[in-house]
Amino acid sequence: MMIKLRNLEKAYATGYGKTYVLRRIDLDIEEGEFVTIMGPSGAGKSTLLSILGMLDGAWTGEFYFLEQVVHKMNNKQRVELNKRYIGFVFQSYHLLDNLTVYENLDIPLSYRDIKSSERSGIVCDILDRFQMVGKKDLYPSQLSGGQQQLVAVARAVIANPKLLLADEPTGNLHSAQGKEIMEWFKKLNDAGTTIVQVTHSEVNAAYGNRIVRLADGWLVKE
Amino acid sequence: MVRNVKSSSLEAAPRPQVYRPFLQNTQNEMTILIRAEGDPLKLVAAARAEIGAVDPNQPIDNVRTMEQVVSQSVARRRFQMLLLGLFATVALVLTMVGLYGVISYSVSQRTHEIGIRMALGAQQGDVLRMVVGQGLRLAMFGLGAGLAAALLLTRVLSSMLYGVSPTDPATFAGVSFLLAVVALAASYFPARRATKVDPMVALRHE
Numbered sequence: 547m548m549i550k551l552r553n554l555e556k557a558y559a560t561g562y563g564k565t566y567v568l569r570r571i572d573l574d575i576e577e578g579e580f581v582t583i584m585g586p587s588g589a590g591k592s593t594l595l596s597i598l599g600m601l602d603g604a605w606t607g608e609f610y611f612l613e614q615v616v617h618k619m620n621n622k623q624r625v626e627l628n629k630r631y632i633g634f635v636f637q638s639y640h641l642l643d644n645l646t647v648y649e650n651l652d653i654p655l656s657y658r659d660i661k662s663s664e665r666s667g668i669v670c671d672i673l674d675r676f677q678m679v680g681k682k683d684l685y686p687s688q689l690s691g692g693q694q695q696l697v698a699v700a701r702a703v704i705a706n707p708k709l710l711l712a713d714e715p716t717g718n719l720h721s722a723q724g725k726e727i728m729e730w731f732k733k734l735n736d737a738g739t740t741i742v743q744v745t746h747s748e749v750n751a752a753y754g755n756r757i758v759r760l761a762d763g764w765l766v767k768e
Numbered sequence: 769m770v771r772n773v774k775s776s777s778l779e780a781a782p783r784p785q786v787y788r789p790f791l792q793n794t795q796n797e798m799t800i801l802i803r804a805e806g807d808p809l810k811l812v813a814a815a816r817a818e819i820g821a822v823d824p825n826q827p828i829d830n831v832r833t834m835e836q837v838v839s840q841s842v843a844r845r846r847f848q849m850l851l852l853g854l855f856a857t858v859a860l861v862l863t864m865v866g867l868y869g870v871i872s873y874s875v876s877q878r879t880h881e882i883g884i885r886m887a888l889g890a891q892q893g894d895v896l897r898m899v900v901g902q903g904l905r906l907a908m909f910g911l912g913a914g915l916a917a918a919l920l921l922t923r924v925l926s927s928m929l930y931g932v933s934p935t936d937p938a939t940f941a942g943v944s945f946l947l948a949v950v951a952l953a954a955s956y957f958p959a960r961r962a963t964k965v966d967p968m969v970a971l972r973h974e
């Protein structure tokens with residue numbers, strides 16, 4: 547089992563009370579699955595994904611990740627799990643504006659135990675695969691939204707994560723580019739990478755093997 | 769033949785001079801210098817008695833120790849230096865406060881970036897090393913420029929100093945060290961604060 551959530555809840559304090567964003571979430575995800583999270587805007591999809599990605603620790607309930615007890619961990623231990631196992635594509639890319647495409651792609655490698663001599667080879671490899679070799683010295687502001695999204699996807703997978711979390715990764719791509727990304731996710735999944743994606747597209751969802759629906763913070767029973 | 773003597777003020781360099789017998793060049797006053805062992809003021813009564821013995825009508829005034837003479841000769845200078853030192857201290861404190869403010873503000877502006885880096889696998893130590901390293905490098909540039917300017921400017925000061933070189937190494941090292949410590953603290957604390965929160969919280973920081 548890769549992910550096991552039990553009675554997971556997240557709330558924001560608002561005025562006198564609390565506003566729940568996630569309610570009593572029970573969810574199991576096996577290693578090797580390709581899961582799609584769907585639901586209307588504001589349902590809590592991004593929130594759930596960032597909890598799965600260890601980017602958010604302010605929740606209650608139980609969360610087991612590869613049999614490790616995440617709900618007992620501190621911030622540092624969670625970041626360590628993220629670093630070892632997880633790649634994350636943000637809905638809003640979150641590229642570093644003052645770094646080039648090449649440097650953005652190198653960041654995840656720089657925080658892992660990879661020899662710097664090997665790093666440039668890995669970056670060039672992925673640039674090649676995403677057909678962005680010619681863009682490597684450009685800054686994010688010099689790219690179109692679709693190209694920035696491609697860089698964000700490339701950066702998420704560059705360190706070979708066991709779990710890939712993608713928040714609307716094709717939102718800004720035209721359908722040909724989107725299809726390419728999805729084909730590629732499929733290939734990664736076939737090679738063993740567990741994937742959880744958020745999407746509004748039924749076409750993209752069809753690449754996965756299971757759909758989880760969220761509405762108002764609740765899991766919708768199939 | 770005598771050695772060089774500073775007779776008018778501490779700052780004036782000794783000029784060539786000769787001593788002549790008083791009677792060859794009489795003046796209507798005379799200063800007598802007495803070298804004493806122990807408390808010189810204890811000799812005053814004896815000195816008055818000796819002078820009275822030579823000339824009972826001779827008025828005697830302005831009896832001072834050499835310490836008082838030197839002290840009075842530099843009193844004005846000392847006050848100027850006190851003011852200068854006060855202004856310099858105020859300037860240093862303002863510099864420290866300003867430096868802290870500028871650096872810590874610029875680091876807190878990087879909260880969003882720090883969130884991204886942590887989401888991409890950076891540990892607290894990675895972030896602190898990066899931010900503090902960059903802060904120190906910046907401070908080194910600033911100190912380099914500041915010290916160069918100070919070296920040039922202190923030439924002006926040299927005429928006002930006695931016993932201290934205008935490029936006093938202890939002063940230069942001390943001030944540099946102080947400012948480097950300020951730069952270090954100003955990068956360290958805000959960066960640590962940014963790494964303590966969840967990456968998600970840092971990411972929302974614009």
Ligand SMILES: Nc1ncnc2c1ncn2[C@@H]1O[C@H](COP(=O)(O)OP(=O)(O)O)[C@@H](O)[C@H]1O
Pocket residue numbers: 558567585586587588589590591592593594
């Ligand atoms: N910092 C916050 N404070 C209060 N409410 C928030 C905050 N962040 C998100 N929310 C709320 O959480 C809910 C879920 O947001 P999100 O997970 O981004 O939804 P989705 O990705 O499904 O569109 C939304 O109603 C949003 O308003």
Ligand SMILES: [Mg+2]
Pocket residue numbers: 591592593637713
């Ligand atoms: Mg969302």
